[in-house]
Amino acid sequence: MRPLASLLATAASAALALSAPTMAQDMAEYIEMFEPLPALPPIPSGTTMSAERIDLGRMLFFEPRISASGVISCATCHNPALGWSDRIPRAVGHDGQVGERNTPTVLNSGFLQAQFWDGREPDLEGQALGPIEADIEMAMSLEEAIERLNEFEIYRDAFAAAFPGEDDPVNPQNVALAIAAFERTLNTPNSPFNRFLKGDEAAMDESQQRGMRLFVDNGCVACHNGPNLSDSMFHRFELPGSTDEGRFVVTGDERDRFAFRTPTLLNVAVTYPYFNNGSVDNLHDAVQLMGQQMLGQDFAQDELDDIVAFLHAMTGEMPRIEIPALP
């Protein structure tokens, strides 16, 4: 248990603010802490979201032939049928190898300012190529992946259209740019929570509204805030049974041992199981564990019920993506 001083301060101030008697006052506070989800995440400078790039990214996202086996694509673990994740504890990749960590959803991932559980990449462009090369995921060198893509006229044309004026557009950097552009379209607007934040008080029922209050009053909001319900920061958390050292592996900084990036809570009800090793498969247990570990408290059953009901209100409209016809 390592409740952070800042976390408690925020929680205390939130609790204070929420003693205000009217919903209108509460709402102002809530909107400031959470923010409704914008239509698109920030687009990094130096990149664009052209239709051609998004289309190419969609093809590449579903393309299994840039894996050594020929059957694993981004969509294998980030499965559109499963909340763009895989709903198994830890990722399964090349030759059935099981990874160390749970697959994070790509939904709304453009709103995160740190990618992977350990934040080893700052943005989706940095993230996109890792799983292609990883021995236990797609297990293909980027050189070979580019060679395979170059065999197809349709890909050569699609890269040329997405990166006009470039001499040699089929290259790893452009693979990353295209996949990231596509991923930035995978957002889930109009969740009950978002509709509530935008003024539709009927969008969340009473239990969900009580859950929101508990979420704020107890300080969950200290880390889970902003439009994506994640501060994109790293917090130490010892998950029973996990030996994963988290961000320490990236930084070597002792303070980062067992620290993980705060995951988004958007669509959390459909992106189980939870935590870095996926060892907890229901929201009640996940919330209780978070309360104990991060806040030093046990929630009562009715509190848990309300917080979980609130978390269910985070489920937005899934992107309707047409499966591409690959060459």
Next chain:
Amino acid sequence: MRPLASLLATAASAALALSAPTMAQDMAEYIEMFEPLPALPPIPSGTTMSAERIDLGRMLFFEPRISASGVISCATCHNPALGWSDRIPRAVGHDGQVGERNTPTVLNSGFLQAQFWDGREPDLEGQALGPIEADIEMAMSLEEAIERLNEFEIYRDAFAAAFPGEDDPVNPQNVALAIAAFERTLNTPNSPFNRFLKGDEAAMDESQQRGMRLFVDNGCVACHNGPNLSDSMFHRFELPGSTDEGRFVVTGDERDRFAFRTPTLLNVAVTYPYFNNGSVDNLHDAVQLMGQQMLGQDFAQDELDDIVAFLHAMTGEMPRIEIPALP
């Protein structure tokens, strides 16, 4: 080379018929040999195509959690992005194991009267469960698969809706019935070839029309006939480098050694690579090899070009399937 007597007889009679000078007479002949693709394949007696069954089948088709790894579904090898096949020589399944045979497309497979390369099942219901249980494919016992599905209220409800009045609807037989019902919707109407057969003479260009004539005159049509361009029969064929004994493994009948079910030619341009072990990756080589092995002849380059152009006219409209939201 084992050209069948019946095959040659058919070819000869077809050639005779096609000496008729007018396209109108040719068309009558073509339509009789090929038949335009009906909207739906035959529905076996004792089963139905209710919307609830199709919906459930779609969920099950995309469901990876009825595999031992949790990441392999029907859609892994029968990938909608890849002509509902996988475009690799031989199927890759559980733990990266490589199977003996090339994955057949499920497109229009309801029109086949024998399933699998060796025809060991007569219909889609018989086919559907095999890959779930196969050690090198999804590697899960049906008992365990049913257990997993039963964990989800959404599946329990979907089975109850699809099989009303049954006491225990979540069972292997119903898994097969639902998947088969879904698969019977995966048909590809309106190919240029089909539009041509229906009277739109501009739907195929001159090369494609010459290719059709060659296809008929040379006897390809002896086995590749009917709406699905397959007679659903077994023909001996020794593929260079292949030791697969084909239907002999099923029947033990010496005459079936190296015999394989005639594959559909619908969408053949987008369902490469070809033959039982996927060892041929382009249509020119595949057609030449067929000519040599089955018809005892070498096609000239311009004949090959025309036949391949004709085969490209077999590509129909891909089914637009929405990826289901799984529980």
